Amino acid sequence: MSLDPSGAQRTYYETVSMCPTCSELVPGRVVGRPDGVFVARECPAHGPFEGLVCSDTAWFEGLGRFDVEPVRPGHPRATAAAGCPRDCGLCPEHRQIAGTAAIEISNRCDADCPVCLADNRGTFELPVDEVRAMVDSLLAAQGFVDALTLSGGEPTMHPDILEILAALDRPEIGRVVLDTNGLRIAEDDRFLDALARRRVMVSLHYDGSGARRLRGVSAEVQERALARLLRWGIPTAPLVLAVRDVNDGELGTIVASLLTRSPAIQSVVVSLMAYTGANGSRFPGDPRRRLTIPAALELLDGGSAGNLGRRAFIPLPMPNPVCAAIGYFLVMDRELTPLIPLADVDDVVHYLRNMNFARDDGGLERLLRDGVDRVYAHPEAYPDSERLLRKFRDLLCTLFPQGRPLEADRRRAVVEERVKVVYLIQFMDPWTFDSVRLSKCSCQHLMPDGRIVPSCAYYSYHRRLDPRFAPAAAPARGEGA
Amino acid sequence: MSRSVLVTGGSGALGGAIVRRLRRDGDDVAFTFRTGREAAEALAAATGAHAFAADLTDAAQVRRMVGEVRGRLGRIDALVNNAGSAQALPFALIEERDWDEVLAANLKTMFLVTREVAREMVARKGGAIVNIGSLAGHRAFEVPVHWATAKAGVTGFTLALAQEFGRFHIRVNAVAPGLLDDGVGRMVPERAAADFVAHCAGGRRGTTAEVADVVAFLLGDDARYVNAQCLCVDGGI
Numbered sequence: 001m002s003l004d005p006s007g008a009q010r011t012y013y014e015t016v017s018m019c020p021t022c023s024e025l026v027p028g029r030v031v032g033r034p035d036g037v038f039v040a041r042e043c044p045a046h047g048p049f050e051g052l053v054c055s056d057t058a059w060f061e062g063l064g065r066f067d068v069e070p071v072r073p074g075h076p077r078a079t080a081a082a083g084c085p086r087d088c089g090l091c092p093e094h095r096q097i098a099g100t101a102a103i104e105i106s107n108r109c110d111a112d113c114p115v116c117l118a119d120n121r122g123t124f125e126l127p128v129d130e131v132r133a134m135v136d137s138l139l140a141a142q143g144f145v146d147a148l149t150l151s152g153g154e155p156t157m158h159p160d161i162l163e164i165l166a167a168l169d170r171p172e173i174g175r176v177v178l179d180t181n182g183l184r185i186a187e188d189d190r191f192l193d194a195l196a197r198r199r200v201m202v203s204l205h206y207d208g209s210g211a212r213r214l215r216g217v218s219a220e221v222q223e224r225a226l227a228r229l230l231r232w233g234i235p236t237a238p239l240v241l242a243v244r245d246v247n248d249g250e251l252g253t254i255v256a257s258l259l260t261r262s263p264a265i266q267s268v269v270v271s272l273m274a275y276t277g278a279n280g281s282r283f284p285g286d287p288r289r290r291l292t293i294p295a296a297l298e299l300l301d302g303g304s305a306g307n308l309g310r311r312a313f314i315p316l317p318m319p320n321p322v323c324a325a326i327g328y329f330l331v332m333d334r335e336l337t338p339l340i341p342l343a344d345v346d347d348v349v350h351y352l353r354n355m356n357f358a359r360d361d362g363g364l365e366r367l368l369r370d371g372v373d374r375v376y377a378h379p380e381a382y383p384d385s386e387r388l389l390r391k392f393r394d395l396l397c398t399l400f401p402q403g404r405p406l407e408a409d410r411r412r413a414v415v416e417e418r419v420k421v422v423y424l425i426q427f428m429d430p431w432t433f434d435s436v437r438l439s440k441c442s443c444q445h446l447m448p449d450g451r452i453v454p455s456c457a458y459y460s461y462h463r464r465l466d467p468r469f470a471p472a473a474a475p476a477r478g479e480g481a
Numbered sequence: 482m483s484r485s486v487l488v489t490g491g492s493g494a495l496g497g498a499i500v501r502r503l504r505r506d507g508d509d510v511a512f513t514f515r516t517g518r519e520a521a522e523a524l525a526a527a528t529g530a531h532a533f534a535a536d537l538t539d540a541a542q543v544r545r546m547v548g549e550v551r552g553r554l555g556r557i558d559a560l561v562n563n564a565g566s567a568q569a570l571p572f573a574l575i576e577e578r579d580w581d582e583v584l585a586a587n588l589k590t591m592f593l594v595t596r597e598v599a600r601e602m603v604a605r606k607g608g609a610i611v612n613i614g615s616l617a618g619h620r621a622f623e624v625p626v627h628w629a630t631a632k633a634g635v636t637g638f639t640l641a642l643a644q645e646f647g648r649f650h651i652r653v654n655a656v657a658p659g660l661l662d663d664g665v666g667r668m669v670p671e672r673a674a675a676d677f678v679a680h681c682a683g684g685r686r687g688t689t690a691e692v693a694d695v696v697a698f699l700l701g702d703d704a705r706y707v708n709a710q711c712l713c714v715d716g717g718i
């Protein structure tokens with residue numbers, strides 16, 4: 001770390017960044033000032049640019065505590081000849097396995113989201129066998145993946161989507177996530193019937209009053225899709241895109257009401273606007289004033305009676321900890337109790353290490369037990385300690401009713417009803433592109449040729465080089481481009 | 482002449498096993514239940530034992546229930562104090578009412594029922610009582626503290642009552658099961674259960690039937706010289 005002579009700016013590290021105008025890779029520096037942390041670079045043709053990475057310099061400087069030792073991926077598929085991000089595949093310099101692997105199963109879409117990070121030209125649909133082969137290739141490298149996300153395009157438009165879901169129902173995949181705009185779900189009863197029989201979690205775009213401006217879909221349609229998913233009992237993780245000056249004032253109320261709404265909602269994801277992709281790169285807004293994780297936490301706090309604020313979250317240890325944050329909440333009697341403040345932060349970091357969500361391995365139970373003992377031992381630190389302890393007591397009495405023990409499945413269902421997770425995630429775009437941050441990326445795109453590319457490298461760099469998105473890409477299956 | 486036995490808490494897993502075993506031996510059996518009416522009725526139908534509903538923490542209900550049992554069986558030769566309940570709570574979460582409830586459900590019930598039933602044993606100068614304790618009343622296990630306290634209380638109750646009633650030829654013994662495959666044993670976390678099995682010479686959980694066999698032995702004439710004992714049925718810990 002070096003300070004400039006005035007002492008007002010420090011450089012944390014050198015990196016490879018990108019010109020937001022021409023997308024050329026250029027050397028960059030990650031710098032900190034009192035007003036935030038930025039990626040600074042200069043394009044020989046287009047001049048200097050700065051992109052905001054984190055609006056709170058102290059938060060950024062404290063991330064080291066969460067930066068766990070990653071798990072190196074097996075079998076790199078590229079050599080590190082040209083340097084990151086040119087050699088993705090993954091290359092031997094990439095330091096982390098995939099916690100979430102994503103497959104764009106088509107580039108057809110029935111919406112035209114103004115914020116879309118993809119490029120929907122309607123030119124391909126992956127056959128089921130190809131999807132299966134891509135997943136085999138990933139699992140050959142790392143054995144297990146927490147989550148596999150099907151996106152696109154709009155994956156529910158894929159004619160074989162149900163067969164793809166069936167093909168992915170395997171123990172090496174923690175959960176299969178279907179990322180959707182909700183249009184088909186809002187209308188198609190038979191599709192919901194079929195989804196309810198598959199092992200899938202639906203990631204439904206749900207943007208509050210920002211729906212129309214961000215997605216081109218009305219809030220009523222998103223609400224209708226959500227209500228139907230819940231009525232069908234399909235596990236749903238609403239995905240809220242948070243954008244400064246669009247829906248930033250209502251984040252807390254949206255998230256708090258989702259968490260207390262239904263047992264089928266086990267997690268909520270708040271994704272912060274990234275200015276990349278065919279539409280997203282043109283979305284109006286100042287990438288230097290963008291919402292970053294510490295600022296988004298302040299906003300969440302505002303709308304949630306103080307339960308969704310900074311103290312309720314920690315940076316997610318698996319990716320670069322600047323990329324995401326996670327919070328656990330106990331929901332009892334429609335009240336949210338943040339669980340992170342009850343735990344020892346280092347214990348939570350150690351427990352989560354290299355995973356994206358809690359597994360059923362007893363670790364979470366131990367953390368809760370420790371939390372209970374901490375509240376018991378330090379009533380002065382938890383003003384509401386008696387009520388808090390009673391909530392845990394009531395939860396345990398529900399899990400272990402006298403005289404008639406619950407089956408393990410039912411117990412797991414009760415925990416899922418009562419313990420919810422909120423993620424905040426922040427993808428990079430050309431403004432914030434940083435190859436050093438990228439090297440620990442745990443959200444990775446699977447390619448048809450077996451390569452694995454960190455999602456942020458794909459969105460801002462490799463999609464342009466993907467022959468399926470070349471200007472003259474041939475229409476697939478007779479579909480017009 | 483067949484023997485008449487009252488078993489408390491017959492709708493649970495262990496109580497049911499004891500009732501079935503005693504019926505197989507040809508005893509006339511009455512048993513009590515509080516909440517598990519369906520299980521109780523099924524057990525009565527399957528075994529020909531007689532089911533009686535009662536909240537055993539209430540002295541008036543106990544008196545009425547014992548009166549009804551005598552009305553049905555004519556007499557009560559032997560008593561099995563098996564009723565009880567547990568809560569899976571760590572110490573920090575046990576509230577005053579939880580403490581009172583668990584101690585009442587496991588200990589007060591034993592006192593009230595024994596007080597009603599033993600009158601006739603004292604008068605007749607003979608009888609047998611078996612109380613169900615737990616290994617957790619003797620050794621360190623990951624179980625709720627209030628429940629372990631109550632189960633340790635079973636031991637004291639057994640020893641003192643055996644001493645006091647010895648002159649009436651009433652034998653009082655206890656059985657302390659280890660980890661069983663049913664009943665309260667199903668509330669034990671997997672990790673703690675694995676730990677138990679690893680330290681158990683038998684290398685497995687016990688069954689409710691194996692405990693019922695020991696109860697039957699202690700009630701019977703083969704155990705006529707066994708008194709004031711707390712017999713651990715734990716596979717060897």
Ligand SMILES: [Zn+2]
Pocket residue numbers: 019020021022023024043044045046047
């Ligand atoms: Zn440029």
